[in-house]
């Protein structure tokens with residue numbers, strides 16, 4: 001990374017002018033949470049913040065009794081009812097057993113599980129400016145052993161704020177994010193072309209669709225953060241790009257090993273287990289490939305830049321931030337790229353599936369796309385604003401197939417939730433996967449009904465505003481939300497515009513850091529003649 005450091009210093013000098021560009025939104029030090037591109041204000045609501053002092057003590061909160069010292073840990077081992085791959089089912093089961101709030105000790109950790117959107121609102125109103133969540137221990141440990149900084153995902157307090165604020169104006173400020181639209185349209189078109197040519201006579205993809213989607217999301221996030229094209233989706237490439245291969249391979253190995261290390265007993269702290277060694281290698285491979293593409297971006301000068309790219313990339317923007325070390329800068333970029341691959345790719349699979357299984361919805365979405373951009377037209381920023389039904393389909397898909405089943409927060413003070421006093425330092429789990437299925441908060445949850453998210457639609461009652469928040473809420477919500485929403489809207493619009501989508505199987509989910517699609521059948525894509 002010596003070279004990266006050198007480049008970083010050069011870029012700092014060159015980037016002096018750029019420092020003033022894009023200094024809006026999150027850079028000011030006061031962060032306004034984003035209004036979702038999907039058209040729903042993600043700002044914190046107007047519910048009560050003061051708590052009645054008559055609240056019941058924590059001890060009275062329902063929950064599994066568990067054993068001394070280890071609590072209900074056994075429930076999550078092969079001897080108990082829950083499986084790691086289906087951990088989200090345990091969240092539904094606890095709701096059935098104990099209702100909308102429960103407490104549970106698992107090993108040496110104390111959790112409170114929250115299902116009521118009023119509590120979710122209260123929690124995010126109380127979390128303060130530097131929210132904390134449960135550290136990802138295995139990730140923290142690997143970074144420590146590799147001598148790297150913790151990064152935005154694991155940092156807390158002022159350091160987190162520094163890393164986050166450096167990056168968020170480029171990713172959350174609507175003016176900056178709309179610059180990504182032409183390039184995302186081009187990347188999505190590349191995916192569509194590959195789907196068109198890569199089909200069998202029975203119209204099933206003969207190419208690996210999951211792999212293609214991961215290339216699409218990698219290409220999109222690299223282009224948005226570094227301003228370079230990897231060319232992942234080019235079919236005419238003779239030799240596959242080594243950096244792309246390394247990034248995809250290591251992120252695969254990372255996702256395969258991480259859940260066991262993060263959710264199972266931390267044996268890796270005692271000795272280097274096989275899973276740990278694989279995880280360590282994946283991290284090394286990932287960091288060195290990410291370092292090389294950062295170098296590539298720093299090496300490219302204005303004349304080599306793709307004309308569709310914004311003038312100042314996120315990388316060029318953060319290298320001007322004097323408070324960041326070179327290690328911080330590399331870590332911000334590598335985390336953004338990593339967080340942006342799997343999450344968006346799996347979300348797209350779920351969207352293709354819900355389209356396939358809801359033909360009338362698919363037809364409505366197609367009608368909207370054809371009315372807004374015409375058959376085969378490009379998706380512009382203005383068009384994107386008008387694709388309201390497509391965006392509602394994406395939001396509804398997140399409700400039914402969330403990419404993340406839970407989020408969590410750790411507060412440094414007491415909070416009252418559902419009438420119980422929750423002490424500081426308890427891990428408060430927000431289980432939106434379940435909340436999105438509860439009829440008291442989302443009417444007719446068994447119906448796939450995108451119209452429930454349309455502001456002007458009066459055909460059905462609106463869900464509780466805090467019931468479905470796929471990107472989280474507040475100052476620690478997903479920094480890539482706008483980018484991900486743009487990517488998904490553009491690609492989904494193009495897919496329904498150009499194909500009739502069907503699927504002969506059923507979709508299930510495997511619990512993972514990002515929930516993995518588990519599809520029993522295959523998709524079929526029939527090209528629509530324009």
Ligand code: HEM
Pocket residue numbers: 133152153154164221335336337339340341343344347403404407408470471472473474475476477478479480481483484
């Ligand atoms: C469909 C796609 C995505 C989904 C569903 C998603 C969802 C989330 C969620 C739920 C969180 C935690 C929020 C909270 O606790 O309140 C999060 C955090 C985060 N996401 Fe995403 N995300 C997606 C795409 C992306 C992309 C494209 C990027 C990068 C450009 C990204 C980068 C991050 C980072 C760095 C964090 C940690 C933020 C922090 O600690 O301040 N995500 N995401």
